[in-house]
Amino acid sequence: MNKPLEGIRVIEFTHVVSGPFCGMLLGDLGAEMIKVENPSTGEYTRTAGAKTPDGISLWYPAFNRNKKSITLNLKDEKAKELLKKLVKDSDVLLENFRPGLLEEMGFGYEELKKINPQIIVASISGFGKNGPYEKKTAFDMTTAAMSGFMAVNGLPDIPMKTGPAVSDFLAGLYGALAIVSAVRYRDMTGKGQFIDVSMMDSAMSVLESAFAELTILKREPQRIGNRRPNNSPSTVFKASDDFIYIAALFQKHWESLTKLMAREDLLNVAKYKTMQDRYLCADEIEAIVADWVKDKTAGEVLAALEGALIPCARVNRLQSVLDDPNVKARNSIVEFDYPGLGKYPVAAFTPRFSEIQVDMTRPPLLGEHSKEIYCGLLGCSEEEYEQLIKTKSI
Numbered sequence: 001m002n003k004p005l006e007g008i009r010v011i012e013f014t015h016v017v018s019g020p021f022c023g024m025l026l027g028d029l030g031a032e033m034i035k036v037e038n039p040s041t042g043e044y045t046r047t048a049g050a051k052t053p054d055g056i057s058l059w060y061p062a063f064n065r066n067k068k069s070i071t072l073n074l075k076d077e078k079a080k081e082l083l084k085k086l087v088k089d090s091d092v093l094l095e096n097f098r099p100g101l102l103e104e105m106g107f108g109y110e111e112l113k114k115i116n117p118q119i120i121v122a123s124i125s126g127f128g129k130n131g132p133y134e135k136k137t138a139f140d141m142t143t144a145a146m147s148g149f150m151a152v153n154g155l156p157d158i159p160m161k162t163g164p165a166v167s168d169f170l171a172g173l174y175g176a177l178a179i180v181s182a183v184r185y186r187d188m189t190g191k192g193q194f195i196d197v198s199m200m201d202s203a204m205s206v207l208e209s210a211f212a213e214l215t216i217l218k219r220e221p222q223r224i225g226n227r228r229p230n231n232s233p234s235t236v237f238k239a240s241d242d243f244i245y246i247a248a249l250f251q252k253h254w255e256s257l258t259k260l261m262a263r264e265d266l267l268n269v270a271k272y273k274t275m276q277d278r279y280l281c282a283d284e285i286e287a288i289v290a291d292w293v294k295d296k297t298a299g300e301v302l303a304a305l306e307g308a309l310i311p312c313a314r315v316n317r318l319q320s321v322l323d324d325p326n327v328k329a330r331n332s333i334v335e336f337d338y339p340g341l342g343k344y345p346v347a348a349f350t351p352r353f354s355e356i357q358v359d360m361t362r363p364p365l366l367g368e369h370s371k372e373i374y375c376g377l378l379g380c381s382e383e384e385y386e387q388l389i390k391t392k393s394i
Helices: 018-028 077-088 109-115 140-147 166-189 199-204 210-216 251-260 264-268 275-280 282-293 298-307 318-323 325-329 370-377 382-390
Strands: 009-013 032-037 068-071 092-095 120-125 194-198 234-238 243-247 312-314 333-338 342-347
Touching: 009 018, 009 077, 018 032, 018 092, 018 120, 018 166, 068 370, 077 109, 077 370, 077 382, 092 166, 120 166, 140 166, 140 199, 166 194, 166 199, 194 199, 234 282, 243 282, 243 298, 251 264, 251 275, 251 298, 275 282, 298 312, 318 325, 370 382
Parallel strands: 009 032, 009 092, 032 068, 092 120, 120 194
Antiparallel strands: 234 243, 243 312, 333 342
8 A cells, every 4th residue: 555545435426626626636645536427418527618629528537537437327226225335335425416415315424324334424515514505506606706705806896706716626625635534533433424515614714814804903805906915016017028927025025126126216215115105005116117027028027036036927828837847847737648638738636745656547438437346346247237227227
């Protein structure tokens, strides 16, 4: 055994982003992920998002590496019996379907405990259990909106969502951390448990000191676009050929920047004295810096700033990220061959371990491992397996 979750079997009833992303992280760490899909359509992302001219989705492969796929029709009684057998031989059940759906089908946590007393059930939902929003329909955008995340993100005149699905990814990450913790707890105590992960809670967790500013300082954090609160200059600037970000967060950065711009006279301007002072004059400060940047190439500006140890970066386009020498040196982008797509690039598992090797198998085709699981693991005969297919149980 050379992976931390090797020997841990997880039944995955997930769709879209939060659940699949959570399962992918567990699979990266060595868990045996058995993704259960609808026999007719498969998981939603198999047919959603950007597609090739042949109709192959680019979305599904993004979150489903290191998994096995089986099909199961949970409206069928024989299929339900198969699931019970699988639960008995598994460690974790992960789901992010509509709250209450598994209970309606007879597979809520209380029922699953009767089958396997040590089972760990992890449920990711928009608003979690036991609150008034438990049954409320949720997507990343709606949970981000309700969490306060959008209220502090965007331009002064309009809230904005982020590009990536922040609530989804955070909930998936918290879900994976919680499952690993519950497995460890079970190993220590022999007890399984239920894990309740809320997308709204997940988004709230990254709002820094926003709630404290509201309740203690009695002020609502404002939307400030690309600026960093309480610092200036800290925003995007347009060079002659590209966008760059300059983050002069500390006094020493400001002093170095004035020297680069040959504007050390600014150090004697009383209203620019402290970081907070400069933030209150951000429009003026940014106009001065923008005038210095505009006729230079991004490379020229970045070289000067880096030489002065001022935090800065080019606003990379995606191709620039793929070509970045640091990305290449760390193998931050890895590829697998996916049928119909060829080489599929995806971000590698983020942490790097000195002792743990994180390998990758391509995402499965729909039902690719059904025979392996039903016959090899659950003991179905060839005849029984064929009959399950004929009766559309799987």
